[in-house]
Each structure stands twice: as C-alpha cells, then as structure tokens.
Amino acid sequence: MMTVADLHSGQTAIIKNIDFSHPSSCRVVEYGFTPGQELQVINKSIFNDPLSVSLRGALIAIRKQDARCIEVFLPNEH
Amino acid sequence: MNIETERKKLVTLVGPPNSGKTTLFNALSGKKHKTVNYPGATIEYSISSFLDQFSLDARLMDSPGIISLIPVSPDEKVTIDNLYNHPDFGKPDVVVVTVDSSQFSRHLLLARQIIDSGFKTIVVLTMNDLLKEKNFEIDGRHLSVMLGCDVIKCDPRSGDGIDSLIGLIKTNLEINKEQIHRKNRHSEDDILCIYREIEELEKKVLRDLNENHHEDPHIAKANKELVIAGRGSGIKMPDSLTLKIDSVLLHKFWGIFIFMVIMSLMFTSIFWVASPVMDLVDTAIHSFESFVNNGLGDNWYSDLIAKGIIGGLGVVLVFLPQIVILFFVLGLLEDSGYLARGAMIIDKPLSMLGLNGRSFVPMLSGFACAIPAIMAARTIQNKRERYLTIFIIPLMSCSARLPVYGLLLAFLFPGKYFLSGIILSLIYITGVLISLIVAGIINRYKKTLLNFEDNSSFIMELPVYRVPKISNVFKNTYSNAVQYIQKAGPTIIIFSLILWLLTNFPGKPTVDTSNLPKDDPSVSRLIESERINNSYAAEIGKIMEPVMRPLGLDWRVGVSLIATFAAREVFVSSLALIFKVTESDDNMSQSLINEMKNAKIKDTGQNLFTTATAAGLIVFFMLALQCISTIAITKKETGGWRIPVLQIIIYTGAAYIMTFITVNGLRFLGIN
Structure with missing residues (x-):
C-alpha cells in the first residue's frame, strides 16, 4: 500500500482511499484530500518532513505522520 | 417590550x-x-x-x-x-x-x-x-x-x-x-x-x-x-509565482539557511531598532516622575505617585517599543505568506522534542517578552504542544533581563565591550539550548507532568505569496500592543505598588543627621537608604539571608531579587537604591558598579560582588522564573495553577542549584 508519505518530490499521484482509523483522517479529509483527487508532492522540508503538497489548486504542508492515512496510486498504474 | x-x-x-x-x-x-x-x-x-x-x-x-x-x-x-x-x-x-x-x-x-x-x-x-x-x-x-x-x-x-x-x-x-x-x-x-x-x-x-x-x-x-x-x-495548479518562490524558500538546504537569516534579522531588529526608542520612553518617564515629585513636594504621597504608580507605568511602557516591532515584523511575515513556511521548515526538529512548527513564533516572541509570547501560543491547536511551548517560553532571555546582564557584564569585564557582547550571545544561545533540553525531558514525562497525551498533527495551508498590506499589519500590531498593556499593565502596576509599600514602610529612618548641614543633599540620600534598610522588604531580605549565604550573597541582593517579581530590570534600580547611589542616570551604572566593588558582607568582611557571585547571578537570571506577570498569564492561558507552579518549582529550584554550583565551582577553581 502506497501513501503520500512514500512519494518523492515532484511525483504526482491520485488518492485511492483514506484510512479512517488514523487519528488525523478527519482533518485530512476536511483539507480536501478526498478519493479521486490528484495531488503532487512539491517540496520536502529538511529531514524530508513535512511535505508540501499541491491539491485542488492549494499548497498544503503536512507531516509524514499525517500523510500516512492518504493511500494513493500512481496515474500509470491505473 | x-x-x-x-x-x-x-x-x-x-x-x-x-x-x-x-x-x-x-x-x-x-x-x-x-x-x-x-x-x-x-x-x-x-x-x-x-x-x-x-x-x-x-x-x-x-x-x-x-x-x-x-x-x-x-x-x-x-x-x-x-x-x-x-x-x-x-x-x-x-x-x-x-x-x-x-x-x-x-x-x-x-x-x-x-x-x-x-x-x-x-x-x-x-x-x-x-x-x-x-x-x-x-x-x-x-x-x-x-x-x-x-x-x-x-x-x-x-x-x-x-x-x-x-x-x-x-x-x-x-x-x-x-x-x-x-x-x-x-x-x-x-x-x-x-x-x-x-x-x-x-x-x-x-x-x-x-x-x-x-x-x-x-x-x-x-x-x-x-x-x-x-x-x-x-x-x-497552485499559483505559479508562489511555486517559483517556494522552490527557493522551501528548498531542502537553502530553505533552512534563508529561514535562519530572516529570523536573525528579525531578532536583531527587535533589539537595535527598539533600544533608542526604549531609552526615550525611559527618559520621558523619569522626567515625568521628577516633575510630579517636585510639584507635589517632599512627602509620602508624592513619592507614592511618582515612584509607585508612574514608575510602575514606566516598567509597562518601556517594553512597548520591542513588542510593537515584534508584532509588526511578525505581521509582515504573516501577511506575505512566509510565516506558514517558517513553521513548516522548523516543524521536524521541534516535533522531535514534542513541540510543533507552530511553537516557533511564540518561542521567538519570548525574546522580547514572555507575555505576548505565551498569548501567541494559542495558534497551536494541540493542547499538549501548546502547554509544552508555554512551559519553555520563560527560558528565552526576555528583554527585561538585558539591563541586568548589562550591569553584571560591565562589572565582570569593565571596558571590554566586545567580550561582553560575546558572553551575552552565549547567554542567549544557552537559554535556547536549555529550553530545548527541558522540552525534551518534559515531553518524556508528559503523562505525569502535563497530565495528558494525545494525537499530534501538522497540517497547514501554505498561502499564496503576496505583498503585505501595511495598513492591515499596522492595525493588528496596534491591537496586540493594546492587549499587552491591558494584560500585563495592571499586574505590574499593582506589584510595583506593593513593592513601594514594602520598601517605604514602616519608614522610621533612625539615621543621625545632626552633625551634617541641613541642606546637604546627602541628608535626603541617607534618609532614603536608611528607610529601605529598615523597611519590610529588608526584613524579608534578612529572613532570606540563610538562603542567600550559600550563594555568597546577602540580604541586600535578596531584597533586589524580590523586587524583580515586578519586572526583572527592577533589579538594577533596586540595587542602586540599597547601595545609596543617587547620581544622575548617566553616571548611575558606573557609580553603582563602584559601590558594588566596595560592598562587603557584614559579618565576614568578604566582598559581596566577586567574579564568582556575579557569574552566579547571571546563571540565576537565566533560569529563575521571577516575573509575576508571566505567572499570571500562564495561569490564565493554561486554565489552572498546575503549569505555573511546576515552572516556579523547577526553574527557580534549578536556578538556585546552578547558581550554587557556579559560585562554589568558580571559588574551588580559585576564581573569586
């Protein structure tokens, strides 16, 4: 299972599912991380964490820990 | 109806x-x-x-x-x-x-x-x-x-x-x-x-x-x-200009470098831009004080209004320039969109200590004054991280400690400004390091010390970069400054009144002035310092004497340390009062240093201020929680006495122990 936390800088992916057992899942969904949405990891901070992610025309900074509840697939795997 | x-x-x-x-x-x-x-x-x-x-x-x-x-x-x-x-x-x-x-x-x-x-x-x-x-x-x-x-x-x-x-x-x-x-x-x-x-x-x-x-x-x-x-x-797609700027400002390596540069610029501006304005406020308050004192004549209520009320007001107002500059620069950074990036850059290192990227701005504000800093911690959503941030803010060397360090460093290294400057930076850096260590330790025992544990997260929108709108920044700076005065003002003024009472009563000067000519200015000077030496504050100080002795200090420093509860910078003026220094402001610190050099502990005849004790006092001021407004605001923001009481016990206890080690360690090494 691949999550946003596993993506490299510049990599694009599509959200497959949100893990609702994760404590941050509700916040993550509220920020617009919903299945079917495309996202791109833009920058990684020093120590590779947090990530800045492009989603729905916005840039969102998110800790790897929180990004683990966003399951994704790469577009060419479709 | x-x-x-x-x-x-x-x-x-x-x-x-x-x-x-x-x-x-x-x-x-x-x-x-x-x-x-x-x-x-x-x-x-x-x-x-x-x-x-x-x-x-x-x-x-x-x-x-x-x-x-x-x-x-x-x-x-x-x-x-x-x-x-x-x-x-x-x-x-x-x-x-x-x-x-x-x-x-x-x-x-x-x-x-x-x-x-x-x-x-x-x-x-x-x-x-x-x-x-x-x-x-x-x-x-x-x-x-x-x-x-x-x-x-x-x-x-x-x-x-x-x-x-x-x-x-x-x-x-x-x-x-x-x-x-x-x-x-x-x-x-x-x-x-x-x-x-x-x-x-x-x-x-x-x-x-x-x-x-x-x-x-x-x-x-x-x-x-x-x-x-x-x-x-x-x-x-996000705004293309924003993406371009981010490729530099959020660059893995350049990002942290630029972040450090921006923060040091902000930090120095708090001190260098504010200091002439602070001097101006100080002078204005002093002349207002003497104006009132002269106008009302030589009696107790003129002294109360001048020293108690106006003096207390001065303590509140003198930090205003720094607070205004701090909030102005923070406002510029926020309005431009950079502040969220700063929080993102620093989040990882801080999260390892149980803090959050959002803790950074409050910690930085702590260098100006702990009161707005503790208020700024509200932006941290997670309660544990917010309390932990509030917990370590008093360890940031606030600007009220600067005059104290200034006096002690001038005593330790007379005329050596460059060396004093380096030692001063070391004091600041050590303060930050200690605060990070404390955060790490407290976070380990978070269940017992902070009383709860919960999910920590960091998700934040990074806004589009924009040219800050100055009128907006001004309006927010203004409301923050007003808030500081409303919050810190009453406590500081009340405490300064209590201190005035403690240092002026019971007020029976027993000094024999019969052999001095009546209009000699030293008469009033002697009466003044005799009054404080017989005051309630001195009584308290003498009770404290057994506590001060192991540190190589006596009741006079003890009284001044009590006085610092109004604001730490009061230490300097309180010492000046006890040591009978009544020169004009320009010469005050030099004549105070001369007096300090000559001061001896009464029954042992040892010098009161030595290299060891002055260094010990610096250590004490770095660690001790001795500001009543900070305690009051922490109680308010954490909704109880638990955190402030823990802070007083841990910080003041550690300050005492570390001062003891410093003084006696230096003496053991032959530095006295």
Missing part, C-alpha cells in the same frame, strides 16, 4: 484561515475594535461596530479561522459552539462566509456546512484576481441560485465590492431569521459527500475565460468538464 427587538443585530464573519476574513473585518469594522476571549476559553475574537459611513447599526464579530464545523481541538469546539449561540450576543442574524475563489472547492466546504445549518448566509468570494490569473472566473449568480443564498465578489484589500456587500447585509438583516439547527453531518463520510456535491457544483459555476463565448453553451460546458477533470489543468 420584546427583548429580541431591543437586541442589537449580530453579523458574524466566518472563514477558513487565509481566506481574507480578517482583512474583510478590518475593512468593515469601525474604530471601536475590541479583542476579547470567549467566556471560559483562551480563544480570541474581535467584536466591533460597522464603520460609520455604512450607517449600519449592528455588531460585527470576527471569529477565529476554522476549516469546517467539526471541531478537532477543544478550542475549536468553543469557537463553533459560540458561533451557534454566543452567550453574550446570541445567535448571529447574518453569517458572512469568506471563500477564497482560487481555493473554491476546499473553502466551500465550510460555507456549505454553514448554509446547511440554516444560518442566513452571505458567501463572499475573495481573491478573484488570483483566479483570474489562472484564466478562470466564478459565475456568482449561478452559484447563488445553486447554494440558495446571496453570493458576492469582494476584494477587501482594495475595497472593491464592499458597498454591495453592505447592501446585502442590510437586506438580509431585515428578513426574519430561519430556524438554526445544528446539523450532525459529522463523520468523514459526510464530508466526503459534501465534497462530491461541491465538485459537481464547481463544474457548473466555474467559467474558463479562454473559451469562446459564442460557442454552444452545451459544448462549452462539456469542454469545461474535460478541462477540470484533466490532469494539470490551470485551476488545479
């Missing part, structure tokens, strides 16, 4: 962070702008009337930024509960929701939840220029029909559309209120469902400005859906 008709109407502003909500509030609100806390919570909101020119008789309330009506933290719960029904102002008659059009689908979530709850809603679309740059436009009329509420495009930064918004608010206020019912669409599935609805809606109201307007509308619509669904289409 019906109470409901008598009540002033309430218009509440709601919106996600960075949606232009506060800018809109500033554009609409009148001069009487007040920042208040929600009852029983530390969350701030602003309440105001409308600007006179709008001739709109209603209250305007700004609420803290939220992204949805589902509370995640206890603070958000208070915000949302108060939106539904405010204990003082009741239910809002009209809710104005700000939606950043370039963030349309994300920001509409909150608007939809508000509309679903039955509020009389006006949706304000902001940042339309940003959307236009991407060659898109929102069809406001269509959106209004689909949402079933008024929609208006408005740019609060330039003022475009404000008049039409006022018109809409007026019409909406006249219509009777619908029944507000709290919707319980609270599960993740419900949000997903709302998002699906919004995505459908977005397809219908978003117009591509590039498309041919003469085209068949159905074909155009079909094309548009293709564009939106397609990958990398304009609307789904």
